[in-house]
Amino acid sequence: MQPSSLNKFLTGVWESLYSGISIDPIEVIEQWRIIEPSGQPKLLTETTGEPVLQQCDETAAQRLFGRMSILARKVSQTSRTCRSLEVIVQAHWVECFDGRVAELVLAISREKARKATIAEACVNFKWSEKELRNKMGIWRSYLDIKNVAGWVALVFAGTGLYRFCKYRVSFDENTFSVLRKLRHRFEIAADTLHPQWRQLLGIVDGPTERRYDGHPHDWVVGVSADGYEAMPLPETYWQWDRAFSYVHLDESVVNTDVWESFDPRVVSPGTSTGTNVCPSCGEHQSDDARSNHCNCFPSLYGSTKAGAPPVQVFRTPAKNNGLVACCPIEAGAAVGEFVGEITSGLSNMDVMIGQTNRATYQIWQGRQGNYTRFVNHSCEPNSQYERFQWRGTQRIVLVSKGIEAGDEVTVDYSDTYWRNLDKVCLCGAAQCRYKERDRHLLTPLSSNS
Numbered sequence: 001m002q003p004s005s006l007n008k009f010l011t012g013v014w015e016s017l018y019s020g021i022s023i024d025p026i027e028v029i030e031q032w033r034i035i036e037p038s039g040q041p042k043l044l045t046e047t048t049g050e051p052v053l054q055q056c057d058e059t060a061a062q063r064l065f066g067r068m069s070i071l072a073r074k075v076s077q078t079s080r081t082c083r084s085l086e087v088i089v090q091a092h093w094v095e096c097f098d099g100r101v102a103e104l105v106l107a108i109s110r111e112k113a114r115k116a117t118i119a120e121a122c123v124n125f126k127w128s129e130k131e132l133r134n135k136m137g138i139w140r141s142y143l144d145i146k147n148v149a150g151w152v153a154l155v156f157a158g159t160g161l162y163r164f165c166k167y168r169v170s171f172d173e174n175t176f177s178v179l180r181k182l183r184h185r186f187e188i189a190a191d192t193l194h195p196q197w198r199q200l201l202g203i204v205d206g207p208t209e210r211r212y213d214g215h216p217h218d219w220v221v222g223v224s225a226d227g228y229e230a231m232p233l234p235e236t237y238w239q240w241d242r243a244f245s246y247v248h249l250d251e252s253v254v255n256t257d258v259w260e261s262f263d264p265r266v267v268s269p270g271t272s273t274g275t276n277v278c279p280s281c282g283e284h285q286s287d288d289a290r291s292n293h294c295n296c297f298p299s300l301y302g303s304t305k306a307g308a309p310p311v312q313v314f315r316t317p318a319k320n321n322g323l324v325a326c327c328p329i330e331a332g333a334a335v336g337e338f339v340g341e342i343t344s345g346l347s348n349m350d351v352m353i354g355q356t357n358r359a360t361y362q363i364w365q366g367r368q369g370n371y372t373r374f375v376n377h378s379c380e381p382n383s384q385y386e387r388f389q390w391r392g393t394q395r396i397v398l399v400s401k402g403i404e405a406g407d408e409v410t411v412d413y414s415d416t417y418w419r420n421l422d423k424v425c426l427c428g429a430a431q432c433r434y435k436e437r438d439r440h441l442l443t444p445l446s447s448n449s
């Protein structure tokens with residue numbers, strides 16, 4: 001089945017929120033200043049002092065290609081920001097149009113007021129009435145989207161926005177209710193990942209103050225009596241721990257009190273095919289994208305396009321928090337590495353056990369780690385943990401088995417985890433392995449790692 005235009009639109013928003021784009025009006029102004037006077041690409045790279053990759057034996061073609069790549073990136077970046085400005089202004093123009101009609105309606109009929117306002121606009125745009133009405137139809141759709149999902153949905157919309165708004169297929173209450181639920185979730189991602197984005201709203205006197213600061217996973221969106229709301233992460237653990245805090249890590253940290261300078265994840269050299277050869281695909285691994293040939297988990301290792309997939313922490317009805325996929329994650333793709341504190345000897349805690357030919361270690365995510373900490377258990381999971389080796393160091397990667405946008409990401413914690421645990425499995429899967437056992441267990445969910 002083809003994804004609906006709503007799904008394409010939503011995927012476009014999430015993908016650009018989590019992409020490397022930078023939405024910042026200041027950059028647009030700077031680019032104009034650099035490009036306009038001469039149009040020479042040379043100027044652009046030289047005047048900005050941008051670090052350009054240079055090698056002593058660089059050929060002329062290689063040098064030109066490097067410079068042109070930077071120019072092309074800057075121009076694309078600038079035009080992306082201009083497109084966002086364009087839709088903001090167009091949506092706001094419709095608001096102003098409605099305001100003008102409302103003013104005229106005090107003296108004349110609504111129909112006459114609309115006609116007169118359109119005539120005024122045609123003079124300013126230098127367009128025919130037909131042309132204006134066509135454009136206005138699409139711009140009104142932009143405003144409808146902004147009114148339910150907020151400005152973020154317009155600013156970060158991908159190419160799907162125009163099509164979605166032109167044909168207005170499924171522009172109904174169902175669609176609006178989906179968009180309404182995403183409003184805070186979009187804002188959390190935009191404010192935390194693109195702190196400058198709200199500056200664009202200055203052009204229409206919109207709110208330029210950030211609502212959400214910190215890390216994207218410092219916020220949890222859920223349903224409350226008042227509708228959808230975002231809560232600071234620590235508050236979601238107050239019922240168990242008033243002092244809860246969580247440090248977000250990109251890379252695991254080795255607890256040196258336990259391991260000193262030894263990293264138990266490092267596989268001893270000589271026993272494998274070589275430190276920089278991937279045991280899974282046999283290709284050369286490198287942190288430099290130009291010499292890396294291992295394509296096992298390109299979103300995590302060896303590529304400059306690295307970055308977390310669009311996932312968010314959300315309130316589940318009964319399992320406290322969980323992780324939701326904002327975009328589809330295809331089978332075999334990484335959801336993320338299991339990142340936390342590399343330690344040993346912990347008991348009565350949720351830990352991941354890792355083992356190499358040199359040591360057995362634990363990864364603990366209780367107070368520091370990444371978003372994989374929020375993944376709940378299901379007896380019919382849509383992801384699984386796999387051991388992987390990157391440049392001689394073992395990694396535990398959460399790999400998708402095929403996850404749809406909007407699905408909770410789940411993994412099977414294993415029977416070992418659930419054995420002797422006084423918790424009821426609430427995975428709700430038709431094939432839940434613990435249904436029978438839990439029939440006799442009355443203790444509900446009691447604590448969270």
Ligand SMILES: C[S@@+](CC[C@H](N)C(=O)[O-])C[C@H]1O[C@@H](n2cnc3c(N)ncnc32)[C@H](O)[C@@H]1O
Nearest residue numbers: 319320321373374375376377424425426427448
């Ligand atoms: C690693 S945490 C997962 C995130 C957790 N829900 C939270 O809010 O922090 C593991 C804990 O989540 C809860 N949990 C995860 N999956 C569950 C399930 N299928 N049924 C009941 N509780 C679950 C249990 O309390 C478990 O000890």
